[in-house]
Amino acid sequence: MxxxxxxxxxxxxxxxxxxxxxxxxxxxxxxxxxxxxxxxxxxxxxxxxxxxxxxxxxxxxxxxxxxxxxxxxxxxxxxxxxxxxxxxxxxxxxxxxxxxxxxxxxxxxxxxxxxxxxxxxxxxxxxxxxxxxxxxxxxxxxxxxxxxxxxxxxxxxxxxxxxxxxxxxxxxxxxxxxxxxxKPSFACLATRFVYGQEITEEKIKMAGKAEELLFDLGFTQARCRVHENMARIEIMQDEFEKILQNDIRTRIAKEIKALGFSYVALDLQGYRTGSMNETLNITG
The missing domain is CATH 3.40.50.620 (HUPs)
Structure with missing residues (x-):
């Protein structure tokens, strides 16, 4: 080349x-x-x-x-x-x-x-x-x-x-x-779960469909982190204004709840890799 x-x-x-x-x-x-x-x-x-x-x-x-x-x-x-x-x-x-x-x-x-x-x-x-x-x-x-x-x-x-x-x-x-x-970075959907929380095929599919919705709405990078019955959404900080537009915000909440989540939350720190590792006590 x-x-x-x-x-x-x-x-x-x-x-x-x-x-x-x-x-x-x-x-x-x-x-x-x-x-x-x-x-x-x-x-x-x-x-x-x-x-x-x-x-x-x-x-x-x-x-x-x-x-x-x-x-x-x-x-x-x-x-x-x-x-x-x-x-x-x-x-x-x-x-x-x-x-x-x-x-x-x-x-x-x-x-x-x-x-x-x-x-x-x-x-x-x-x-x-x-x-x-x-x-x-x-x-x-x-x-x-x-x-x-x-x-x-x-x-x-x-x-x-x-x-x-x-x-x-x-x-x-x-x-x-x-x-x-x-292309947005992607990691195995199992990384969306809090350590120690049971992973089920149903919830893996729920997280995947939630992220597909966010990408279809034009968000450049997105994660749906699963906390039992809550979906914690991570997007790029410079796209916060977009997600807070009333029509987009209400659509996301409605459609993600329809997948089976009871609550939908936006992570104010925004998208970052390995956010589920932040609670681990890792040294060395």
């Missing part, structure tokens, strides 16, 4: 070009590669670069589960079809994973381990020994117990290895013409 002078103006841009080239070299070390592909910003960028480097020696493996909305799965399928990339879809029953429904602080570890074991097995059936996923350099700054499962299973994280941040991945994605460059 030639960036036509994109990186020639500033030192920071030249550094980003070096990271991009380093990522290509990291991927080039593998003869064949399976990418755990969700269709999000990071995994789409990783899959695109792997496809450019390895051509037909890369395959996308997508785990389909109740905590990832059908809209996300459809977008992942569309990208692979347009890009001519082979995609394997594996079904994972999260509700049957031991401990998952109880939602302990290490729930993500329990879930990720089963999901990646399934992906690794699927890759092996294709004769592929190396699986990579899309964690980036920013992910080391938050509480992410799922990273332990990735390390234990020896899954590769090329974006993190190349020291690429989320913003840098968006910048490169835009230059590569990827439709996901401005």
């Amino acid at each position: 030639v960036f036509d002078g994109f990186f020639t103006q500033e030192k920071t841009m030249r550094t980003l070009e070096e990271k991009y080239i380093n990522l290509q070299n990291i991927i080039r070390n593998y003869d064949r590669l399976a990418i755990a592909f969700s269709g999000g910003v990071d995994s789409t960028f990783l899959l695109k670069v792997a496809r450019d480097v390895l051509l037909d020696n890369v395959v996308a493996i997508t785990a389909r589960s109740v905590s990832f909305p059908e809209r996300e799965h459809k977008e992942s399928e569309d990208f692979c079809k347009v890009s001519g990339i082979k995609q394997i879809v594996v079904d994972v029953d999260q509700m049957s994973i031991e401990g998952f429904k109880n939602n302990p602080p290490d729930r993500c570890y329990l879930c990720k381990k089963v999901i990646f074991e399934t992906i690794i097995e699927s890759a092996k059936q294709l004769g592929i020994d190396v699986v990579a996923e899309g964690s980036n350099a920013d992910d080391v700054c938050d509480y992410r117990p799922g990273m332990r499962a990735i390390a234990e299973l020896k899954v590769k994280s090329p974006l993190k290895e190349a020291d690429l941040s989320k913003d840098e991945i968006r910048t490169l994605s835009k230059e590569l013409g990827l439709p996901t460059w401005s």
